[in-house]
Structures are given as structure tokens and as C-alpha cells.
Amino acid sequence: MAIVRVGVLGGTFDPPHLGHLRLAEAARDQLRLDRVIFMPAGDPYRKAARAVTPAAVRLALVRAAAADLPWAEVSDIEVERAGPTYTDETLSVLARDGGEWWFIIGADVLADLPHWRDPQRLVAVARLAVAVRPPAPRLVPREAARAVPGIEDRIDWLDMQPVDVSSTELRRRIAMGESTGSWLPPRVRALIEELGLYRA
Numbered sequence: 001m002a003i004v005r006v007g008v009l010g011g012t013f014d015p016p017h018l019g020h021l022r023l024a025e026a027a028r029d030q031l032r033l034d035r036v037i038f039m040p041a042g043d044p045y046r047k048a049a050r051a052v053t054p055a056a057v058r059l060a061l062v063r064a065a066a067a068d069l070p071w072a073e074v075s076d077i078e079v080e081r082a083g084p085t086y087t088d089e090t091l092s093v094l095a096r097d098g099g100e101w102w103f104i105i106g107a108d109v110l111a112d113l114p115h116w117r118d119p120q121r122l123v124a125v126a127r128l129a130v131a132v133r134p135p136a137p138r139l140v141p142r143e144a145a146r147a148v149p150g151i152e153d154r155i156d157w158l159d160m161q162p163v164d165v166s167s168t169e170l171r172r173r174i175a176m177g178e179s180t181g182s183w184l185p186p187r188v189r190a191l192i193e194e195l196g197l198y199r200a
Helices: 018-031 056-065 087-097 107-115 119-125 142-147 167-176 186-195
Strands: 006-009 035-040 072-074 098-105 127-132 153-160
Touching: 006 018, 018 098, 018 127, 018 186, 035 056, 035 087, 056 072, 056 142, 056 186, 087 098, 087 119, 107 119, 107 127, 107 142, 119 142, 127 167
Parallel strands: 006 035, 006 098, 035 072, 098 127, 127 153
Antiparallel strands: none
């Protein structure tokens, strides 16, 4: 019986956008994943400095974003857990039934990894699928290598064409009544309009 290959893409997703979908697709295609799990954070402790849209609403937005992707799933595991959520704990729960697991991140997150709780446990449970934008080099930041000895052997690099969009910029555009172009999946855009999210 074939071993199931699963990628997990976590984040605040406030809101989810084309860049998130492109990253998930790149991981699926290049790592031959059977499925990709979108996992919105419940209480994103790293975003404590700003107001974050309620978790239940962000979960609904992610479900709208993934609705047309037959290979995608949406997990509410962090939304349902009380208090701050930590990726090393969550991946340990998800991976306990076996299979091969990847945590999908961008190069910016790799650089930030030393500030996460127990990054060594995280990379012991799941490999890291790290997206880089050519021609950027495939380099492990010195701080990450120091914080997680041997991390180089737990990374699979993904080539990904740049998508110049961020959730911060999209929130600003919506608040100002500006166009969001094609950066928002249609179902996400419709739900944002229906709920009146991000308005000034």
C-alpha cells in the first residue's frame, strides 16, 4: 500500500489569496503530494500586535478558497483548540496516523523559524517545503541552521514564480475601496463582500 504524502499550509489567511493557492499548487506538483491541508491559525500568537479577523470567519474564507480544489482539505484543528496554537504540536497530532508530511512555507518563514516554539520538534515530525522565487538562492539562514542542527537535510526546495500580493495589501485595498484584481479567488471575494469585511 502506497504511503500517503501530505502537505500542510498554515497561516492566518486574513484573507486567503492567490499567493496561498499558488504556493499550495507548487508544493503539490513538485513533491507529488496526495493532498494539501490548509490550516488557518486559531489564535496566532505571532500576530498579537494587530487585530485579526475572528478565527471562524477566516476558516470560512479558507473553505471558500479551497472549495474548487479537489486535492485540498481544510483543517479546523487550530481554530477549535483554545488558546495560542503551536505548529509543532499541531503537526504531531496530524501526523500520528502515519504517512509522509511536509510543512509548506516561504523563505521568509524559514528565516523566522528560530523564533518559533520548538522548531526542532517541528522538523522532526515533518519535512519543510520551502518556496523560493528564482533567481533567489536556496540558502538556509545562519540563525535557522544554528537553531535547528541538520535542518538542511529536512528541506525540499520549491521553485515558485513570484506573486506580488499580500494579505496586508489586500486588506488595505478593500478598506480604501480599491480593486483587488485577480488576487482574490472569486468565492473569497464574494464572501468578503457578503460579510462586509475589511471595510474602513
